[in-house]
Amino acid sequence: MILYELKKYILKPSVFVCLIIFAVVNFVKFFELYYNFGGGRGQLADNSAGAGVIELYEKYGGTITDEKIAGLKADLDFAEKSFAENGITEEASDKFYTGYAYGDKNMISAIIKKYQSAILYENTANELSQKADDNARFFAGKNDYEQRKNELIRDTFGGRYIGQCVRSNGWETLFDFKFSAILTMLLIALMLSPIFAGERADGFDRLIISSGKRGAAIRSKLLTAGIVAFTVTLIFFILDVSYTFTVYGLSCFDAPLYAIYPNAPLNVTLLGALATAFIMRLAAMLFMAACVVLISSFCKNTGAALIISVLFGAALVVLTELLPSAFNPLELVYSSEFFSNFDTVDLFGLPCLQLFASIGFTLLLTLAAGAVTAIRGLR
Numbered sequence: 001m002i003l004y005e006l007k008k009y010i011l012k013p014s015v016f017v018c019l020i021i022f023a024v025v026n027f028v029k030f031f032e033l034y035y036n037f038g039g040g041r042g043q044l045a046d047n048s049a050g051a052g053v054i055e056l057y058e059k060y061g062g063t064i065t066d067e068k069i070a071g072l073k074a075d076l077d078f079a080e081k082s083f084a085e086n087g088i089t090e091e092a093s094d095k096f097y098t099g100y101a102y103g104d105k106n107m108i109s110a111i112i113k114k115y116q117s118a119i120l121y122e123n124t125a126n127e128l129s130q131k132a133d134d135n136a137r138f139f140a141g142k143n144d145y146e147q148r149k150n151e152l153i154r155d156t157f158g159g160r161y162i163g164q165c166v167r168s169n170g171w172e173t174l175f176d177f178k179f180s181a182i183l184t185m186l187l188i189a190l191m192l193s194p195i196f197a198g199e200r201a202d203g204f205d206r207l208i209i210s211s212g213k214r215g216a217a218i219r220s221k222l223l224t225a226g227i228v229a230f231t232v233t234l235i236f237f238i239l240d241v242s243y244t245f246t247v248y249g250l251s252c253f254d255a256p257l258y259a260i261y262p263n264a265p266l267n268v269t270l271l272g273a274l275a276t277a278f279i280m281r282l283a284a285m286l287f288m289a290a291c292v293v294l295i296s297s298f299c300k301n302t303g304a305a306l307i308i309s310v311l312f313g314a315a316l317v318v319l320t321e322l323l324p325s326a327f328n329p330l331e332l333v334y335s336s337e338f339f340s341n342f343d344t345v346d347l348f349g350l351p352c353l354q355l356f357a358s359i360g361f362t363l364l365l366t367l368a369a370g371a372v373t374a375i376r377g378l379r
Contacts, residue, residue: 022183029179030243052098057167079104118162129158149351164255170248180236181333189309196296197305229289233282261340265353277335283362284332290369297376329362
């Protein structure tokens with residue numbers, strides 16, 4: 001029955017056309033943000049500078065070594081001496097990575113600062129861990145929640161070490177890009193809004209009831225909604241990763257997440273963070289799909305179901321600014337917010353990372369929406 005549902009509502013030419021159009025719109029929006037806010041305007045205006053940045057990170061990015069540190073110092077000395085002697089020149093020179101002494105001086109200085117931050121991070125993290133351990137001992141027997149919270153901080157930050165220099169532009173852009181989630185929500189609404197309303201409008205619901213297969217039909221519809229949410233979310237997530245890789249380049253997949261976000265609550269690699277970001281977005285889109293199916297079960301025509309579903313999605317977007325992050329399903333789309341801050345929620349006296357609390361709360365809401373849909377369909 002799931003294949004029947006997919007053929008009837010999903011596997012249609014109009015759906016594929018919408019998917020292609022949305023993919024193009026997504027790329028245009030991504031490139032617009034890159035051009036205006038991600039340094040694209042400057043790089044496109046001066047291709048030598050953009051190529052030089054890439055070459056510098058290819059040479060000095062990744063694992064930090066004494067040889068690389070010495071090379072950076074030598075290149076910086078050369079750039080500074082050339083700039084002191086000649087000042088700002090108009091013509092690019094192949095003696096410099098960016099084409100200009102001033103550009104090399106700024107770029108190499110920025111990489112050196114990243115090296116310094118990475119090398120000093122171990123001490124910073126250990127100091128934070130030690131302070132949290134002291135706090136945990138202070139709250140022992142006085143405040144159980146604060147004791148456990150500080151123990152969690154101690155265990156999270158203790159032993160952290162950054163041994164790589166990561167070009168963070170692409171990763172930060174990827175974790176902060178939200179527009180594709182809105183397109184995913186729209187596509188889910190377009191695909192799933194007819195799943196109950198269309199049958200009611202055509203009179204097929206009475207045939208299903210008379211056949212005695214109403215329960216099986218409801219289960220297949222809910223499973224179809226899950227498949228649709230997973231597939232569409234995966235497609236747009238892969239597109240986002242592809243766009244980011246093409247425009248910025250992504251590297252150092254084995255570097256820790258805290259190499260980009262020093263206060264990251266997770267001790268995972270950037271590859272692990274990528275998988276986590278997908279799971280977070282999937283949880284939000286499963287909730288959206290469950291709500292669209294629920295709305296469809298109350299509507300008598302597909303037009304009303306679609307309009308209400310789109311309005312519901314718009315309301316979710318607005319509510320992201322009002323609801324607490326831990327209890328806001330759509331906030332999971334903003335993975336950078338969860339990755340950059342160590343926040344906890346008090347769950348029955350136990351400190352729970354806000355990220356996990358939000359995922360759990362969203363999945364509970366999704367199950368609740370599915371249960372209401374099933375109960376309504378069986379009545």
